[in-house]
Amino acid sequence: MSLLSDAMVTCVMMDKSSVSDGRGGLIYGWTEGGEFEAAITYDTSTEARIGETLGVKSLYTVTTYKSVNLKYHDVFRIVSNGDVFRVTSKGDYNKTPKGAGLNMRQVQAEEWALTGDDDNG
Numbered sequence: 037m038s039l040l041s042d043a044m045v046t047c048v049m050m051d052k053s054s055v056s057d058g059r060g061g062l063i064y065g066w067t068e069g070g071e072f073e074a075a076i077t078y079d080t081s082t083e084a085r086i087g088e089t090l091g092v093k094s095l096y097t098v099t100t101y102k103s104v105n106l107k108y109h110d111v112f113r114i115v116s117n118g119d120v121f122r123v124t125s126k127g128d129y130n131k132t133p134k135g136a137g138l139n140m141r142q143v144q145a146e147e148w149a150l151t152g153d154d155d156n157g
Contacts, residue, residue: 043075044074045074046115047115049071050120052111068113076099097142097144100141100142107123109124120147121146125144
């Protein structure tokens with residue numbers, strides 16, 4: 037076991053869907069997608085605290101294995117406690133090189149609520 041794998045929790049992708057409400061509108065909902073493992077850390081630095089007071093929401097770093105490439109605005113939930121996050125960066129570039137002994141990729145994320153409105157989900 038490595039420290040990285042010890043910090044991992046099981047997460048599940050959340051997929052937004054819509055159906056007609058029968059009156060010309062839409063009803064939005066969320067369904068669970070595939071599971072993956074991630075280590076999620078909260079930034080408690082002084083700079084992050086200052087940013088939070090100024091409205092910065094991307095205070096979490098999500099570390100996954102390189103095989104999991106989270107995309108900008110992907111939404112996922114931690115299985116064990118139900119906490120929901122939305123990815124606020126691209127996973128394409130922040131990964132360990134092929135020859136490195138570490139197998140990891142990182143993105144930034146914010147806490148999120150699963151709603152049907154356009155402003156938050």
